[in-house]
Amino acid sequence: MINTSKFYTGLTSRGISFFTGVPDSLLKDICAYISDNVPEERHIISANEGASIGLAVGNYLASGNLSLVYMQNSGFGNTVNPLLSIADDDVYGIPMLLLIGWRGEPGIKDEPQHVKQGKVSEELLIAMKIPYQIIDANSDIDVVLDEAINTAMSEMKPYALLVRKNTFEKYKLQNDQASSFPLDREGAVKLIIDQLNEKDIVVSTTGKTSREVFEYREELNQSHEKDFLTVGAMGHTSSIAMGVAIEKKDRNVFCLDGDGSVLMHMGSLAINGLRKDLQNFKHIVINNGAHDSVGGQPTVGFEIDFPKIAESCGYTLADTASEVDEIIVKLNKMINHKGRAFLELKVNKGARENLGRPTTTPKENKKAFKQFLK
Numbered sequence: 475m476i477n478t479s480k481f482y483t484g485l486t487s488r489g490i491s492f493f494t495g496v497p498d499s500l501l502k503d504i505c506a507y508i509s510d511n512v513p514e515e516r517h518i519i520s521a522n523e524g525a526s527i528g529l530a531v532g533n534y535l536a537s538g539n540l541s542l543v544y545m546q547n548s549g550f551g552n553t554v555n556p557l558l559s560i561a562d563d564d565v566y567g568i569p570m571l572l573l574i575g576w577r578g579e580p581g582i583k584d585e586p587q588h589v590k591q592g593k594v595s596e597e598l599l600i601a602m603k604i605p606y607q608i609i610d611a612n613s614d615i616d617v618v619l620d621e622a623i624n625t626a627m628s629e630m631k632p633y634a635l636l637v638r639k640n641t642f643e644k645y646k647l648q649n650d651q652a653s654s655f656p657l658d659r660e661g662a663v664k665l666i667i668d669q670l671n672e673k674d675i676v677v678s679t680t681g682k683t684s685r686e687v688f689e690y691r692e693e694l695n696q697s698h699e700k701d702f703l704t705v706g707a708m709g710h711t712s713s714i715a716m717g718v719a720i721e722k723k724d725r726n727v728f729c730l731d732g733d734g735s736v737l738m739h740m741g742s743l744a745i746n747g748l749r750k751d752l753q754n755f756k757h758i759v760i761n762n763g764a765h766d767s768v769g770g771q772p773t774v775g776f777e778i779d780f781p782k783i784a785e786s787c788g789y790t791l792a793d794t795a796s797e798v799d800e801i802i803v804k805l806n807k808m809i810n811h812k813g814r815a816f817l818e819l820k821v822n823k824g825a826r827e828n829l830g831r832p833t834t835t836p837k838e839n840k841k842a843f844k845q846f847l848k
């Protein structure tokens with residue numbers, strides 16, 4: 475396996491001193507090493523992977539050095555526009571090193587949302603004419619990095635390393651910030667579901683939130699028809715919920731979002747909030763200040779005022795809560811509010827070790843959910 479410290483030194487000794495990206499479970503050890511060892515101002519966990527490309531472009535223009543941009547292959551789609559229309563050698567020609575976690579690699583079992591992305595990851599790089607290497611536990615990191623960085627610098631273009639599962643040795647984040655709220659995300663999910671009415675619709679976000687929604691329905695012996703699990707498309711959960719809310723004006727639609735997910739495409743808040751015709755849109759952000767589902771790397775979730783942002787985007791009710799009694803009161807206020815309501819729930823990060831995954835397929839989920847909406 476590749477030692478995270480050796481990989482990091484391999485980068486810094488070759489002139490890389492700026493790091494940016496969105497965390498990935500498969501890259502969590504190297505992401506944690508970077509978080510612990512790069513000075514804060516030289517490591518930016520960005521809102522989305524496209525923004526990371528932007529940061530790498532700007533940094534190259536100002537420093538003449540290439541940056542490391544890390545991401546899960548799910549996030550590659552967010553980078554296509556800035557890579558092809560700015561960084562590409564047919565446009566400005568900006569060198570950078572992309573480190574892409576290869577979820578869903580053919581032949582390796584993974585969740586449904588990763589299968590297609592995994593299948594086409596190499597084809598996408600080839601179509602975009604981005605030179606790349608596949609790396610795994612046996613790669614000689616000096617040879618890999620020499621080839622990657624020399625090519626990026628001599629050809630003035632992005633270069634990618636597609637990283638197989640179990641490539642990096644374990645590294646545990648040292649600089650781990652814990653908070654002390656009464657609930658964690660799963661506690662909040664249960665509290666929310668307990669307040670809902672029979673006909674209420676749920677659209678839940680990417681990562682462990684949807685897994686916890688699924689498991690809680692199992693625990694309650696309920697079916698899964700009320701929940702649309704946004705297993706992929708991180709950052710677009712509220713748009714999916716909005717799409718439902720526009721058609722189903724007589725039913726309350728609850729979007730169960732995450733802080734990382736909202737931040738990823740925060741522009742959607744303004745579009746949601748200003749839908750003045752809607753009285754049924756209920757947006758709940760479970761804020762644990764982290765990308766908890768992929769390793770717990772921090773977001774800026776605890777440093778910004780979500781309710782103020784929502785309010786200025788046109789939501790007609792916006793509030794925050796962390797105590798259990800307060801959450802119940804504010805959830806009920808939100809349920810009865812006629813408008814676009816927003817509620818931030820501040821919780822601790824962390825999840826159960828034995829948290830399961832949906833046992834029904836996305837297509838089964840879609841069928842049951844459509845039936846429930848009828």
Ligand SMILES: Cc1ncc(C[n+]2csc(CCOP(=O)(O)OP(=O)(O)O)c2C)c(N)n1
Pocket residue numbers: 496497498499546548549550552659679680681682683706707708731732733734735736762764765766767768773
């Ligand atoms: C576009 C994209 N980038 C990255 C990922 C990997 N990923 C899955 S869940 C997640 C973290 C989500 O964070 P948040 O919304 O705060 O929810 P939490 O896991 O903290 O509950 C990330 C980065 C992804 N699925 N899609």
